[in-house]
Amino acid sequence: MIHAEGLTKYYGSLTGIEGVTFHVGQGEVVGFLGPNGAGKSTTMRILTCYMPPSFGSATIDGLDCFEQSLQVRSRIGYLPENVPLYTDLSVRRFLKFVASAKGVDARKLKGEIDRVVAVCGLDKVAGRIIGHLSKGYRQRVGLAQALVNNPPVLVLDEPTIGLDPTQIIEIRKLIKDLRGEHTILLSSHILPEVAQICQRVIIINGGRIIATDTPANLTHQLQKSALVSVALAGEASPALMGALHDLPGVVSVKRANDHQGRFIVETDHTSDLRPQIAKMIVERGESLLELKLMGLSLEDIFMQLVTEEKVQEENSS
Amino acid sequence: MKGFVSLYRKELHCLFASPIFYVVAFTFLIIAGYFFYSNVAYYNIVSFQASQNPFALKQLNLTEMVLRPYFLNLSVVLLFLAPILTMRLYAEEKKTGTIELLFTYPLSDQASVAAKFSAVVSAYVVILAATLPGIIFLHVLSEPNWKVVLSGYLGLFLMGTAFLALGLFTSSLTQNQIIAAVLSFGLLLMFWVIGWTRSFVGEEFYRFFQYLSLPSHLDSFTKGVLDSRDIVYYLLFVLFFLFLTLRQVESHRWRG
Numbered sequence: 358m359i360h361a362e363g364l365t366k367y368y369g370s371l372t373g374i375e376g377v378t379f380h381v382g383q384g385e386v387v388g389f390l391g392p393n394g395a396g397k398s399t400t401m402r403i404l405t406c407y408m409p410p411s412f413g414s415a416t417i418d419g420l421d422c423f424e425q426s427l428q429v430r431s432r433i434g435y436l437p438e439n440v441p442l443y444t445d446l447s448v449r450r451f452l453k454f455v456a457s458a459k460g461v462d463a464r465k466l467k468g469e470i471d472r473v474v475a476v477c478g479l480d481k482v483a484g485r486i487i488g489h490l491s492k493g494y495r496q497r498v499g500l501a502q503a504l505v506n507n508p509p510v511l512v513l514d515e516p517t518i519g520l521d522p523t524q525i526i527e528i529r530k531l532i533k534d535l536r537g538e539h540t541i542l543l544s545s546h547i548l549p550e551v552a553q554i555c556q557r558v559i560i561i562n563g564g565r566i567i568a569t570d571t572p573a574n575l576t577h578q579l580q581k582s583a584l585v586s587v588a589l590a591g592e593a594s595p596a597l598m599g600a601l602h603d604l605p606g607v608v609s610v611k612r613a614n615d616h617q618g619r620f621i622v623e624t625d626h627t628s629d630l631r632p633q634i635a636k637m638i639v640e641r642g643e644s645l646l647e648l649k650l651m652g653l654s655l656e657d658i659f660m661q662l663v664t665e666e667k668v669q670e671e672n673s674s
Numbered sequence: 675m676k677g678f679v680s681l682y683r684k685e686l687h688c689l690f691a692s693p694i695f696y697v698v699a700f701t702f703l704i705i706a707g708y709f710f711y712s713n714v715a716y717y718n719i720v721s722f723q724a725s726q727n728p729f730a731l732k733q734l735n736l737t738e739m740v741l742r743p744y745f746l747n748l749s750v751v752l753l754f755l756a757p758i759l760t761m762r763l764y765a766e767e768k769k770t771g772t773i774e775l776l777f778t779y780p781l782s783d784q785a786s787v788a789a790k791f792s793a794v795v796s797a798y799v800v801i802l803a804a805t806l807p808g809i810i811f812l813h814v815l816s817e818p819n820w821k822v823v824l825s826g827y828l829g830l831f832l833m834g835t836a837f838l839a840l841g842l843f844t845s846s847l848t849q850n851q852i853i854a855a856v857l858s859f860g861l862l863l864m865f866w867v868i869g870w871t872r873s874f875v876g877e878e879f880y881r882f883f884q885y886l887s888l889p890s891h892l893d894s895f896t897k898g899v900l901d902s903r904d905i906v907y908y909l910l911f912v913l914f915f916l917f918l919t920l921r922q923v924e925s926h927r928w929r930g
Contacts, residue, residue, distance in 0.1 A: 405778045409928055426927065427676065431780035441771030443684070445691035454687075457680035458779045502775070 358383045358510060358540040359404065363413035366399050373399040374564040377413070381557075386536050388551035389544035390659065391561040397544040398438050400561070401514050404542070405435040417510055431460065434503030438514040440495055444488030448479055448498055451487060452505060459506040469505060477501040477531065493524040500531065511535065513543040517550060529554055548659055560659065585631060588647035589618035589638070597641055604637070606630050618646070677781035678789050685763075685793030694762065698755050699801045709747040710808045713740045737822045737898070740812070745826040745896040748805070749889060752834055753862055759797065760841025761855040763790045764923070768849035777926065787920045791842055798834050802827065822898035829895025832908035836888065837862055839915035846922045862888070 359381040366373035374396035381387045389397050403410045404417065406426040415422040420429045443451055452470045461469050474483050477497040482490055487498060496519070503511055516532065517525045532554055535541060545551050551558055552572045560568040560575075568575060587593075593612070598620065602610045606624050613619040624630045631648060638645050689695050717739045724730040767773040776786060812818045837858075844858040845851075869887025872880045884890050888911075891904040 402774075406927075407774055407777050408926070427780050427782065430778055433778070435775075435778045437771065437774045437778075439771060441774055443688060443772055444770070445688055446684075450687060454680055454684040455775075455779070457683075458677050458781055460677075460780060 358385070358418060359542060360416045361400065361404065361413070362415070364400060364403055364410045364415060365412040366396075366403065366408075367411045372564050374561075377561070377564075377566055379559055379566060379569060381540055381542055383540055384537055385557060386532075386541045386543070386555050387557045387559060388555035389542060389559050389561060390546065390548065390551050391544075392546060395561045396564040397561060398514055399564075401435075401512050401542070401544060402437075405433055405512050406430050407435075407437075432508055433510045433512055434505070434508040436499045436503045436511075436513045436516055438518075440499035442487050442495060442498055442502075445486065447484055447486050448490070448501075449474070449483045451498065452501060455502045455505045459508075461506050473501040473504045476504060478527070492519050493521065496520055496524070496528065500528070504535075507538075509538075509540060511539045511541045511543075513541065515544055515546075517545070517547065525550075583624050583629070584651040585622045585624060585634060586613070586647070586649050586651050587620055587622060587634065587638070587645070590644040590646055592617045593620055593643075597638065597643065600637060600641075601634060604630060604633055621651075676785055677779070678785040681781060681785055681789035682792055685789050686796060689793055689797050692762070694758060695797055698758050699804065702751055702755050702801055703804055705751050706744075706748055706805050707808070709751075710740075710744055710805075713744050713747075714812070736812075736816055737819050741818060741822055741826060742896045745830060746889075746892070748830055749833055749892055752830070752837060753866060754859070756798075756834065756837035757841050757844075757855040757858040757862065760794055760838050760845055760858060761851040762845065763794060763842055764846040765849055765851045765854045769851070783920060783923045783927075787842070787916060787923060791839060791916060791919075794838050794842065795835055798838060799831070802830060802834070819898060822896070825895050825898045825900055828900070829892045829904075832895075832905065833888065833892050836908050836911040836915075839912040839919075840865075843915045843919045843922065846919045 359379075361377055361379050364377040365375050377396070377400055379387075389400070391397050402408050404415050404422060406422045406429055409423050417429045418432050420432070422429050443454075446454070449470060452473060453466065456466050456469050457463070474480055477500050479494070479497055479501060482494050487495065490498065496516070500513070500516060503513065513532070517528050520528060529550065532541065532543065543551075543554070555572070557569065557571055558575060559566055598610045598612075601607060601622060607630065608623040608625060611621050611623070613621055622630070622634060629650075631650065635645060635648055717734075717736065720730070720739065721734055724734050764773070767776060809818065809823055813820075840861055841854070841858040844861065845854040847857065848854050865886065865888040867887075868883045869890045871883050875883065885907070891907045894901045894904055
């Protein structure tokens with residue numbers, strides 16, 4: 358559905374993005390992840406025909422974003438970053454403009470507006486001036502304008518930024534409900550959000566894509582070692598820790614900072630040492646409170662990828 | 675021209691929702707009222723004197739003494755206020771980022787330029803129409819030449835559209851409304867004074883500059899003369915600046 362091929366954008370002498378290539382299939386929900394200034398918005402602006410790439414090409418539904426701009430634009434719903442809206446208009450008036458601009462038939466106009474108002478939970482504020490609405494409602498109006506005329510592709514630039522936790526959950530739920538009938542590309546720098554909503558993650562940093570995969574696969578690939586967290590009732594003796602360290606497959610044993618009896622055993626990736634660790638502790642007469650395998654969170658992966666990238670760059674330069 | 679109607683309606687809503695329009699209309703009408711009153715008052719004094727002097731009576735002329743100066747005065751007021759009316763058209767959208775919506779909806783650039791221009795011209799017609807009660811008042815008390823009135827208003831309308839087209843262009847150049855207004859006022863003033871160059875350019879150049887000058891083409895309208903040269907001048911002026919605006923807006927799509 359969305360094909361980006363070697364997208365490159367220069368802002369004068371600055372590089373916005375470089376050689377960004379990815380594909381999004383029909384009905385997929387893909388998260389675009391990266392720190393601020395990584396090039397997420399630039400890529401989205403190119404895909405939505407807001408600006409042309411310096412090099413490379415982008416197609417949506419087989420239509421070129423540069424050559425067939427009007428047809429492409431009628432197939433996408435776009436929520437720009439910072440949600441620009443006509444603040445002098447009322448919500449309903451604004452949506453009416455959006456609907457007629459997107460070519461909704463005059464007879465179906467009211468029904469379509471009622472539909473997006475209901476989907477985005479705007480019933481209470483439909484008659485109010487957008488400039489008087491709270492940030493959360495404005496965000497929903499932004500989402501509502503993207504949904505008008507039910508476009509097959511949705512491009513959402515940071516849809517949950519600046520919202521309070523309940524609103525974030527509502528918007529996420531809304532996006533989850535849209536899965537299936539829409540192809541969705543959303544950007545975020547909040548990692549758990551992407552892990553929750555998206556089937557696939559594209560991690561971008563410094564204008565280049567550094568990883569593309571499902572959240573689960575990324576975790577699996579990057580986990581070079583397994584961490585086992587152990588908690589004892591009393592303080593762990595140095596003798597026990599030394600003995601654990603001598604187990605085959607254990608890389609290191611470290612005390613955790615938060616709890617006196619807690620320590621972390623790092624093992625190599627291949628073996629699960631939990632039974633041996635438990636056995637050794639119990640045999641030594643210590644009382645075991647907790648034993649669990651710690652997975653890498655998406656945050657860790659992200660940090661790892663971004664820092665690895667920096668180290669590589671430093672090495673090469 | 676895909677989406678012209680929806681854009682035009684949106685522009686009208688935005689125009690009439692912002693206080694700028696009301697402030698401009700209010701100021702324009704107050705000053706127009708003042709000029710109208712002072713012209714009529716002057717005409718009154720002269721007609722009193724003429725009642726004792728039959729020679730002066732022949733010189734009394736409502737068109738020359740009230741209508742013509744009134745239209746010329748209005749054109750000067752317009753020179754100051756038209757840039758305020760047009761400055762927000764593109765500049766505001768660029769500043770608030772709504773231009774990103776405008777450019778990513780399936781709307782053609784021609785439609786956006788045409789809709790913005792038509793909307794601001796509509797607002798201008800509303801303001802101009804609000805000066806009509808004065809003329810009706812004149813009609814009750816005296817016998818104004820309606821042909822002069824009509825041609826005068828046509829002249830003001832054409833000149834106004836020229837001002838607004840230029841203002842639309844300067845608004846498309848920047849995201850700062852003040853800059854748009856100052857640029858448009860400066861350019862309009864240049865087109866205003868370009869006809870005053872007789873003393874230091876040759877006769878040939880003078881005639882050329884005279885033709886370029888904005889006010890010199892209003893003169894015949896205020897006398898009740900419809901000269902095709904003047905009408906063509908204003909229409910070309912409008913088309914030229916609309917064309918420049920369209921090019922400027924379109925450049926966004928290919929500029930790196």
